Amino acid sequence: MIPGSFDYHRPASVDEAVDLLAGNPGGALILAGGHSLIPMMKLRMAMPEQLIDIQDIDTLSSVSVSGPQIEIGAGVTQAELIASEDLAQHCPILRETSLQIADPQIRNVGTLGGNVANGDPGNDMPAIMQLLDATYELTGPDGSREVKARDFYEAAYFTARDETEMLTAIRFTAPPAGHGASYMKQKRKIGDYATAAAGVVLTMDGGTCTSASIGLTNVADTPLWAEDASNALIGTTLDDAAIAAAVAAARAITDPAADGRGPKEYRTHVAGIMVERAIKQAHSRAG
Numbered sequence: 001m002i003p004g005s006f007d008y009h010r011p012a013s014v015d016e017a018v019d020l021l022a023g024n025p026g027g028a029l030i031l032a033g034g035h036s037l038i039p040m041m042k043l044r045m046a047m048p049e050q051l052i053d054i055q056d057i058d059t060l061s062s063v064s065v066s067g068p069q070i071e072i073g074a075g076v077t078q079a080e081l082i083a084s085e086d087l088a089q090h091c092p093i094l095r096e097t098s099l100q101i102a103d104p105q106i107r108n109v110g111t112l113g114g115n116v117a118n119g120d121p122g123n124d125m126p127a128i129m130q131l132l133d134a135t136y137e138l139t140g141p142d143g144s145r146e147v148k149a150r151d152f153y154e155a156a157y158f159t160a161r162d163e164t165e166m167l168t169a170i171r172f173t174a175p176p177a178g179h180g181a182s183y184m185k186q187k188r189k190i191g192d193y194a195t196a197a198a199g200v201v202l203t204m205d206g207g208t209c210t211s212a213s214i215g216l217t218n219v220a221d222t223p224l225w226a227e228d229a230s231n232a233l234i235g236t237t238l239d240d241a242a243i244a245a246a247v248a249a250a251r252a253i254t255d256p257a258a259d260g261r262g263p264k265e266y267r268t269h270v271a272g273i274m275v276e277r278a279i280k281q282a283h284s285r286a287g
């Protein structure tokens with residue numbers, strides 16, 4: 001398939017990119033790694049008049065770990081997330097999740113910003129950003145504003161980002177030292193999107209769960225932060241009854257589409273299994 005025609009721009013700064021976006025509201029799109037956008041353009045599901053390639057904007061490519069505060073530029077690739085020892089030490093679920101995205105070729109150019117800005121419920125990073133309670137920095141003609149990942153996703157491919165804004169950074173506080181984390185993803189084959197996936201971060205103190213946060217991928221129109229499921233674990237020893245309550249609460253908020261990955265009931269069932277496995281693995285990793 002051949003995409004529609006467009007003008008190609010390669011700005012060297014965020015200001016320049018935002019000027020281009022604001023100069024053609026709705027007609028201009030950011031091109032990051034292109035691994036979601038180019039296929040959409042080939043199918044003519046996306047037909048930008050202006051394509052703004054952000055790969056030359058150096059300020060989008062840094063990872064900063066300052067105490068527990070983590071800031072990741074929107075242009076950081078999934079391969080760079082995997083390679084970062086700082087991130088692996090402070091927030092290992094990022095490496096574990098990135099390693100389950102697509103394949104090495106795609107991870108070499110696919111960016112964190114593209115993954116979370118895209119709005120595809122199949123993307124793995126949005127649920128992780130929701131469970132970490134991350135904040136997205138959006139920069140537009142009037143400056144920058146912050147939106148919580150938990151408030152960003154409105155429907156499939158619809159987000160709180162205005163069409164004149166670009167995502168510039170992702171920020172969050174790393175979970176405390178000694179936390180346990182796990183991302184469990186069932187997929188049909190390597191490189192596939194999730195049939196259902198669950199991420200869990202939790203802390204334990206003297207055998208009792210003192211904090212827990214659960215995110216779900218590809219089981220609704222948007223990524224899901226499973227608040228009731230998370231709360232079902234806090235104050236428990238993560239015994240079977242607590243895990244069963246969390247699984248039931250997580251399943252209750254899912255609303256997956258029936259597709260080639262299975263009917264709705266199957267994907268809801270798998271979501272619960274992913275939640276159970278992720279809780280147990282996170283528990284086994286908690287110090």
Ligand SMILES: Cc1cc2nc3c(=O)[nH]c(=O)nc-3n(C[C@H](O)[C@H](O)[C@H](O)COP(=O)(O)OP(=O)(O)OC[C@H]3O[C@@H](n4cnc5c(N)ncnc54)[C@H](O)[C@@H]3O)c2cc1C
Pocket residue numbers: 029030031032033034035036037038074075100101102103106109110111112113114115117118122123124125165166167168191192193194
């Ligand atoms: C075969 C295949 C398998 C895949 N499997 C998975 C998978 O299992 N899990 C998964 O999570 N992903 C998967 N992906 C998607 C891949 O991870 C993409 O790289 C990612 O979703 C988008 O990142 P990108 O940098 O390529 O963004 P692009 O494709 O360049 O952009 C995606 C969308 O986000 C917008 N955008 C990008 N950056 C910004 C920004 N800074 N500000 C505002 N808007 C922006 C673009 O305009 C576009 O609408 C797969 C892709 C392929 C081709």
